[in-house]
Amino acid sequence: MKFIYKTLLFVIKKLKIYHKEIYTQSLRYRFKKCGYNIKFYGNNIPVIKGAENITVGNNVFINEYAYLYARSDAEIIISNNVTISSFAKLITGGYDINLFFKGVKAEKDIHINKTIFIGNNCWIGADSIILPGVRITGKNVVIAAGAVVTKSFNESDVLIAGNPATIKKKSNR
Secondary structure, three states, rough: OHHHHHHHHHHHHHOOOOOOOHHHHHHHHHOOOOOOOOEEEOOOOEEEOOHHHHHEOOOOOOOOOOEEEEEOOOOEEOOOEEEEEEOOEEEOOOEOHHHHHHOOOOOOOHHHHHHHHOOOOOEEOOOOEEEEEEEOOOOEEEOOOOOEEEEEOOOOEEEEEEEOOOOEEEEOO
């Protein structure tokens, strides 16, 4: 069964055909772990690279053009009740800026790969970017549209916005 869905996903991508149910089922088998009620919204396929390193919880909604990239030695862990809006990006790899500034030659490996963790009840706004090593461990966190999240946050009931992202508002729950 897993082989059939992988083959269908390959054909879908090559022919640029998009059928949500086939795409969803094929990803369920490619993800490292996958909960129930995973939905993809919009008319276009989100870009998901390294699905075998991505864990998805229950009630996760991913909108069109979202970009999830989990490199081989880092994971993306998405908890329950998470919405990832259009054009949002979760990227586990990049350059180690400290090595770059120390003058390490480009032919040397100056890449970093760190796991991203998204906690329960999070909403990741449109066009936001979550960089390697970020852990959003609080509950009920909103990451505003266009935010660039460069560090981890463990507070609950907050709005995170800006570049670099900071807590802009706390809820009085």
